[in-house]
Amino acid sequence: MSAPAPSGAAIIAGIKTAGVREVVALPDIVTSDGLLWPISRDPEFRLTRVCKEDEGVSICAAMSFNGTRAVMMMQQTGLMDSLNVIRAVGVDYENPVVMFVGLQGKEVDRLPKDSSSYGVRIIQPILDAMSLSHSLIEGPGDEAQIPATIDTAYESARPHVFLIGRPPEAP
Secondary structure, three states, X not given: OOOOOXXXXXXXXXXXXXXXXXXXXOOOOOOHHHHHHHHHHOOOOEEEEOOOHHHHHHHHHHHHOOOOOEEEEEEHHHHXXXXXXXXXXXXXXXXXXXXXXXXXXXXXXOXXXXXXXXXXXOHXXXXXXXXXXXXXXXXXXXXXXXXXXXXXXXXXXXXXXXXXXXXXXXX
């Protein structure tokens, strides 16, 4: 089944509109073509590549101390590996860590909660259990929420997770 994908260009524009110029990333098959590679070539961004997602979460939190806005890009398996540091650095110490998380294995015709992939299906309930703000970017138009949501994360000093349910179209 074919469905319209979110626009990588619109996601990148939303990130820029929110004043983010620092991107910390670990490559993810869902977002690489439509987001990571275009960001890596964009002179308005500084891309920091990391080996472990939890170190990227810490880097993003640390940048907020000097007023620098950053986002972390990773896959849901890395999000799962990073839950303790997100809890400590993002929630307990109230730091605005904004994450873009590719949902590898999610079917195009299903919501994450209905996925046959266990690793996809459990993400939203885990985020809910941790009271972590999250939203889904699944198709065209979903990108419009990005600037205001990033602003809210920074104003409230709380983490937010953008779940990318479908590979964004490359700009």
